[in-house]
Amino acid sequence: QEDILRQSQKLEAVGQLTGGVAHDFNNLLTVIRSAADLLRRSDLPEDRRQRYVGAIADTASRAAKLTGQLLAFARRQPLKPEVFAVGERLQAVADLVRPLVGARIEIETVIECEGCTVEADPNQFETALVNLAVNARDAMSGEGCLTLKTWLACEVPSTRGHASAPGAFVAVSVSDTGSGMASEMLGRIFEPFFTTKEVGKGTGLGLSQVYGFAKQSGGEIDVDSEVGRGTTFTLYLPRAEAKAVVAPSQPQEGADPPT
Numbered sequence: 001q002e003d004i005l006r007q008s009q010k011l012e013a014v015g016q017l018t019g020g021v022a023h024d025f026n027n028l029l030t031v032i033r034s035a036a037d038l039l040r041r042s043d044l045p046e047d048r049r050q051r052y053v054g055a056i057a058d059t060a061s062r063a064a065k066l067t068g069q070l071l072a073f074a075r076r077q078p079l080k081p082e083v084f085a086v087g088e089r090l091q092a093v094a095d096l097v098r099p100l101v102g103a104r105i106e107i108e109t110v111i112e113c114e115g116c117t118v119e120a121d122p123n124q125f126e127t128a129l130v131n132l133a134v135n136a137r138d139a140m141s142g143e144g145c146l147t148l149k150t151w152l153a154c155e156v157p158s159t160r161g162h163a164s165a166p167g168a169f170v171a172v173s174v175s176d177t178g179s180g181m182a183s184e185m186l187g188r189i190f191e192p193f194f195t196t197k198e199v200g201k202g203t204g205l206g207l208s209q210v211y212g213f214a215k216q217s218g219g220e221i222d223v224d225s226e227v228g229r230g231t232t233f234t235l236y237l238p239r240a241e242a243k244a245v246v247a248p249s250q251p252q253e254g255a256d257p258p259t
């Protein structure tokens with residue numbers, strides 16, 4: 001019964017939130033339409049014309065981003081797992097986000113397990129880290145330090161009531177020296193569409209993607225935050241080398257013998 005209640009609350013939330021997204025999207029269309037209307041005037045000075053064209057282009061890319069995130073979320077794209085080295089990807093993500101964060105936010109990368117590999121979808125991994133880094137940037141209001149770190153973790157700290165899982169994990173964290181979050185908020189941040197950002201800036205889907213990615217990859221996501229000091233999100237992904245060592249619990253009939 002509790003499940004049914006939760007389910008109906010969820011549906012209600014999805015309904016409200018879809019409405020919210022449609023509303024954001026409509027606002028963006030209004031901006032585009034008014035700029036296009038203004039452009040129709042033949043006596044428009046060149047600088048104004050450029051400004052309206054710019055507004056159309058910017059707003060259209062925001063709208064595309066919104067639908068893109070919504071689609072990715074709705075589709076729950078099947079993951080295409082590959083074995084890849086986490087350190088290398090983390091470095092690539094650091095390079096990717098550098099132009100996004102502005103000159104007064106320092107980016108530090110700490111790679112403690114050179115060559116550690118995981119089996120996960122590398123594109124989704126990058127998307128997850130970029131989502132976390134963009135949130136970190138937004139929490140810092142232009143100044144601070146963003147740290148990307150990876151290390152080998154023996155186990156996953158139990159989070160939100162889940163039992164801790166034994167085994168070897170590669171941990172990847174994204175830390176900021178930003179606003180931090182109060183505990184009431186921490187309970188809601190992974191909900192789809194939960195956002196505290198302005199209309200058109202936040203979709204509330206970033207952390208849902210991160211959460212979905214972690215779970216679907218057999219991992220976990222943990223968050224540690226203090227108001228006024230900052231936040232650390234840590235992804236735990238099963239280590240690929242460790243995975244290969246685990247023997248199947250029952251011999252498989254007709255399975256290829258190990259070579």
Ligand code: ADP
Binds near residue numbers: 179194196197201203
């Ligand atoms: P969005 O970024 O579009 O709002 P997310 O799901 O990525 O959606 O994040 C949900 C909310 O969680 C954000 O609106 C913000 O309030 C909060 N949040 C996420 N990351 C951080 C962070 N590093 N520091 C402070 N608040 C954060």
